[in-house]
Amino acid sequence: MRLKAIYIFSMFLLLGLIFVLANSPKFSGYEIVEKTKLQNQQGNEDFNKMMDVLTHQRCMNCHPSDHIPKQGDESHPHYFGMTRGEDDHGFEATTCNTCHQSENNMSSGVPGAPHWALAPASMAWEGLTRTEIAKRLLDKSMNGNRSHEDLIKHMTEDDLVLWAWEPGVDAEGEQRTLPPVSKEDFKIAVENWFANGAVIPSK
Amino acid sequence: MKISITVNGVVKALEIADENTPLLWVIRDTLNLKGTKFGCGKAACGACTLHVDGEAVRSCSYPVKFAEGKEVTTIEGLGDRENPHPVQQAWIDEIVPQCGYCQPGFMMATAALLNKVPTPTDEDIDKNIINVCRCGTYYRMRKAIHKAAELQADKVMNESKTL
Amino acid sequence: MADKSKKKVSRRKFLVRGGLGTIGVVAIGAYIFRNPIRRQILGMVNSLEAPYTDNTDKPMVWFEVTSDNTILLHSPKMEMGQGTFTGIAQMAADELSVTMNQIKVVHAASSTGNVDSFATGGSTSISGLWKPLRELAAMLRVMLLKEAALKLNIGVDELSVADGIISGNGKTLTYAQAAEGVEQWEVPDAPVLKDIKDYKYIGQPIARVDLEAKVYGDPIFGMDADMPGMLYGAVVRPTKIGATFVSADTSGAESMPGVIKIIVEDDFVGVVANSMIAAEHAKNAIKVTWNSIEDLDTTAITEMMTVGNGNSTIIQQNGAAFDEDDEFATLEFRSPIGAHAQIEPNGVVASVEADNAIIKISTQVVSLTRKEVAKRLGLDTEQVNIVPTYLGGGFGRRLHTPHAVQAAVMSKAVGKPVKYFFSRKEEFQHDMFRPPTHHIIKGKLNAEGYLDGLEHQFVSGDVATDSALVPNVLTNFLGADVGAIRGGFIQYTDIPNFKSVYWHVELPFATSWWRSLGLLANTFAMESFIDEMALKANKNAVDFRLRQIGEQDIDVRLKNVIKAAAEKAKYSEEVVDGRAMGFAASIDANTPCAQVAEVSIVDNEIKVHKVTVAMDPGLAVNPDQIRAQCEGCVIMGMSAVLYEQMFVENGELTPTIYGPYQMALMKNAPKEIDVILLQGKDTPGAVGEPPLGPIGAAIANAVRRLTGERLTQLPLKLSTES
Structure with missing residues (x-):
């Protein structure tokens, strides 16, 4: 019996250990809180890095809320009265591509990248809070019906998005300001944020 | 680089030292079509506007390499005294x-x-x-x-x- | 020009070029300088049209008759858009009895043609050439008729001429045939000009003679000029105001692809390369050390440009001075630094050899450029041939073109022709700007609500002073800058007491001639003030003006344009459907002009819908081109008064590109411009600048009625505008 008792005890202990090792978070209120906290901290950091970029003028200048593209670090309205037009590409005969080509022009200082255009009106970010931008980003009715995978791909691979880190020189020949986060860190932040459920911090 | 552009309906095979040379200077200096003007070189004034495949383009800010295989129309090709546009x-x-x-x-x-x-x-x-x-x-x-x-x-x- | 058969008749000489059926004729005129007391002169400078200033003593070609019976008219005046070529073609065609198609106008080159010894500018081309050119054309007609009479063996009296074909007794000869083979021409006495009513072209709205060239893109501009074997030059220019050249490190540039030579002179560094792009790249690689002055900013410039600084000269005075105890209304006005911003950059092609130089250039000053190039190269003036091209805009920017000297030095250094032109940034930073101004205007109303006293004190940077074009001795003698004071005079001479005082302040950067000179800012200030006085007196702005203008000829003409503009525009002080009218008038170079601007506020910005212009330029040689000048002045003027402004930041003039230097675009231009031309004298007067006068105040006065706000600074911005 003693042996049996030891056996049973050992079995319980083993099972207990297995449970503890395998499922402890789900079983411990304390652990869950800790994990959530960790996740939030990491998630917030990713979110903030991502938003530091999205709210930088290199991105924001082409996500206007008034249909007017902006220029420069002080985000002045695009000169000569250019606006969104019918299809985000300017006017019928004077389009974005009248001046902007698929790459930066180093002699004129006119920036360029493939499919140069304004972000669609539904993706207007100008004047929004970071939370509002994120909601708009994730809302399929606003973001061009993009899934999370689509969004990750768009934000980490699209040439026009990545132009922000290769913005070329301005009309004076001066290097345009870069976003405050490196392209690599931005990509990682975007991937992590989505991987962790694309949680929008409540604050 | 070698480049082929159709300018005002005529195919031009050109040897260009710098592929990023603005189309404006190829049109003006290499092809000697002076109707397209240099005004600012920054795509701001529009004096250099011509057509590339029918679209208005400011040629001071358009590298010649992008014109490869395309149709360029200048003021000289828009029309002439006999047949004005x-x-x-x-x-x-x-x-x-x-x-x-x-x-x-x-x-x-x-x-x-x-x-x-x-x-x-x-x-x-x-x-x-x-x-x-x-x-x-x-x-x-x-x-x-x-x-x-x-x-x-x-x-x-x-x-x-x-x- | 090897022919030596010169004859002297009265004040005119003629040259006849034999062979090939071409003829040349030259006139010698005298520039009569008037010399009474200073204030009278200043008044005259403001109101007189300058005579044509031809002081060459060598026979030069005015006309050529070519074998296809075309008359080439070698113009001493440049065509920069003002339509002079068309006007002088009309004048010549009428006196020569040829059709407009038989006249071809070309720019006279300095080696062969008769170039203006002064400049193309000041709205003087048509008025200055009105008499001499028609006389020359008439003489040529008489000379051709005499030759035809000899050839046809018929008396001159029996000949008639039409469309360049001489006929008599059933026989005909073209002008070309009449001219053919003539070695010795008989020069007639002073010609009898046709009666004005017999002119076929003068007075008609003939299409511009350069219209087709400009519509089909012909290579007529300075920037289009080439020479065989031509290389490209660039010059390193400082970005800071007042910077002077110290030394250059050219090591980085010398080995760059396409670079032919780096040229380091005492006053500039140039690079010559085999393409424009290569020259530009090399230029950017040259490191220049500059001596620079303290960094300036716009505030410092504004402080300098304040009434009370510098020396003052009373340019006009009548009656008594203000008593300090009097109660008077005072307003201050300011205008900013303005850029010419002409679309064709300054450019030149120079070809220099041991004993001659050829310079193709867009310039308003052929003679000055010729002298400067000759001096720098150590050549005789006669060895330098300036070949002028059409100008892609002048506006006064090309009243000094010393880049011809730099191109010539570079050409000499490489032994090949060199083309050199400004980048747009260089255009903006090395412009010779319209100077900023400051005005203090005081006025006092009498019991009836009309002005008892009016005083204009104004300060301006240099316009004519320190210009290569006008000797400073003139400014020193007159005590005032003859350019800056344009429009600074009080035109309401029925006011008992008035005074205008000019203050001279020199700026640390070049300011100079900008179309209409002082007129734009001075009239803005004066006519805004007059409008405010009319409101204060509770009087209609038009009636208020009319009551206080004198009775001289020019006064009557001014009153007539004021009445005509008010009547045509149906001037009213009421704001209707959010639109108000503003009224202003000015006299410039003896041409009075009045304007009514219809303005509203759209999206918190000033929008000009319609401008009515009434102007009396005297006899209208080409009414359509005068209208075009009025339309252009209205739009260029509204661009300047609503949008344009140069700043000084960290010692640099900025902005350096269109866009940041905001100018009127298609969407800003009024959709209606109604021009009424009056003829208050029987000779042609100034046209190309006078309509720039009233537009600023006309707009500001309309805004005053719309918003109650008196805008006193150019460019005009609503206080609610961001």
């Missing part, structure tokens, strides 16, 4: 130019506009025609653009009759 005819009828330097760019921009919007409203003109004229010929230009739209419509009608 409706825009040129309207410019003559309304006696638009003063110093004349910016005018080819405006005429090319207008021709592109009429391709897209055959009967432009004043608002269409205001949005699309954003070149700079220092002599202040805008008042006559607006009249000429409306006139050109009429002339072009007449031309299209006459052409469809003769077909």
Whole structure:
């Protein structure tokens, strides 16, 4: 019996250990809180890095809320009265591509990248809070019906998005300001944020 | 680099030292077509406007490498004294130019506009025609653009009759 | 020009070029300088049209008759959009009895043609050439008729001429045939000009003679000029105001692809390369050390440009001075630094050899450029041939073109022709700007609500002073800058007491001639003030003006344009459907002009819908081109008064590109411009600048009625505008 008792005890202990090792978070209120906290901290950091970029003028200048593209670090309205037009590409005969080509022009200082255009009106970010931008980003009715995978791909691979880190020189020949986060860190932040459920911090 | 461009209907095979040379300078200096003007070199004034595959382009800010295999039209190819383009005819009828330097760019921009919007409203003109004229010929230009739209419509009608 | 058969008749000489059926004729005129007391002169400078200033003593070609019976008219005046070529073609065609198609106008080159010894500018081309050119054309007609009479063996009296074909007794000869083979021409006495009513072209709205060239993109501009074997030059220019050249490190540039030579002179560094792009790249690689002055900003410039600084000269005075105890209304006005911003950059092609130089250039000053190039190269003036091109805009920017000297030095250094032109940034930073101004205007109303006293004190940077074009001795003698004071005079001479005082302040950067000179800013200030006085007196702005203008000829003409503009525009002080009218008038170079601007506020910005212009330029040689000048002045003027402004930041003039240097675009231009031309004298007067006068105040006065706000600074911005 003693042996049996030891056996049973050992079995319980083993099972207990297995449970503890395998499922402890789900079983411990304390652990869950800790994990959530960790996740939030990491998630917030990713979110903030991502938003530091999205709210930088290199991105924001082409996500206007008034249909007017902006220029420069002080985000002045695009000169000569250019606006969104019918299809985000300017006017019928004077389009974005009248001046902007698929790459930066180093002699004129006119920036360029493939499919140069304004972000669609539904993706207007100008004047929004970071939370509002994120909601708009994730809302399929606003973001061009993009899934999370689509969004990750768009934000980490699209040439026009990545132009922000290769913005070329301005009309004076001066290097345009870069976003405050490196392209690599931005990509990682975007991937992590989505991987962790694309949680929008409540604050 | 070797590059082939169709300019005003003629295929030009060119040897270009720097593929990023603005198309403007290839048109002006290599091909000696001086109607396309240099004004600012920053795509701001529009004096260098020409057509690439029918679209208005500011050629001071357009590297020649992008023109490979494309059709370029300059003011010299838009029309000539024997066969003026409706825009040129309207410019003559309304006696638009003063110093004349910016005018080819405006005429090319207008021709592109009429391709897209055959009967432009004043608002269409205001949005699309954003070149700079220092002599202040805008008042006559607006009249000429409306006139050109009429002339072009007449031309299209006459052409469809003769077909 | 090897022919030596010169004859002297009265004040005119003629040259006849034999062979090939071409003829040349030259006139010698005298520039008569008037010399009474200073204030009278200043008044005259403001109101007189300058005579044509031809002081060459060598026979030069005015006309050529070519074998296809075309008359080439070698113009001493440049065509920069103002339509001079068309006007002088009309004048010549009428006196020569040829059709407009038989006249071809070309720019006279300095080696062969008769170039203006002063400049093309000041709205003087048509008025200055009105008499001499028609006389020359008439003489040529008489000379050709005499030759035809000899050839046809018929008396001159029996000949008639039309469309360049001489006929009599059933026989005909073209002008070309009449001229053919003539070695010795008989020069007639002073010609009898045709009666004005017999002119076929003068007075008609003839299409511009350069219209087709400009519509089909012909290579007529300075920037289009080439020479065989031509290389490209660039010059390193400082970005800071007042910077002077110290030394250059050219090591980085010398080995760059396409670079032919780096040229380091005492006053500039240039690079010559085999393409424009290569020259530009090399230029950017040259490191220049500059001596620079303290960094300036716009505030410092504004402080300098304040009434009370510098020396003052009373340019006009009548009656008594203000008593300090009097109650008077005072307003201050300011105008900013303005850029010419002409679309064709300054450019030149120079070809220099051991004993001659050829310079193709867009310039308003052929003679000055010729002298400067000759001096720098150590050549005789006669060895330098300036070949002028059409100008892609002048506006006064090309009243000094010393880049011809730099191109010539570079050409000499490489032994090949060199083309050199400004980048747009260089255009903006090395412009010779319209100077900023400051005005203090005081006025006092009498019991009836009209002005008892009016005083204009104004300060301006240099316009004519320190210009290569006008000797400073003139400014020193007159005590005032003859350019800056344009429009600074009080035109309401029926006011009992008035005074205008000019203050001279020199700026640390070049300011100079900008179309209409002082007129734009001075009239803005004066006519805004007059309008405010009319409101204060509770009087109609038009009636208020009319009551206080004198009775001289020019006064009557001014009153007539004021009445005509008010009547045509149906001037009203009421704001209707959000639109108000503003009224202003000015006299410039003896041409009075009045304007009514219809303005509303759209999206918190000033929008000009319609401008009515009434102007009396005297006899209208080409009414259509005068209208075009009025339309252009209205739009260029509204561009300047609503949008344009140069700043000084960290010692640099900025902005350096269109866009940031905001100018009127198509969408800003009024959709209606109604021009009424009056003829208050029987000779042609100034046209190309006078309509720039009233536009600023006309707009500001309309805004005053719309918003109640008196805008006193150019560019005009609503206080509610961001």
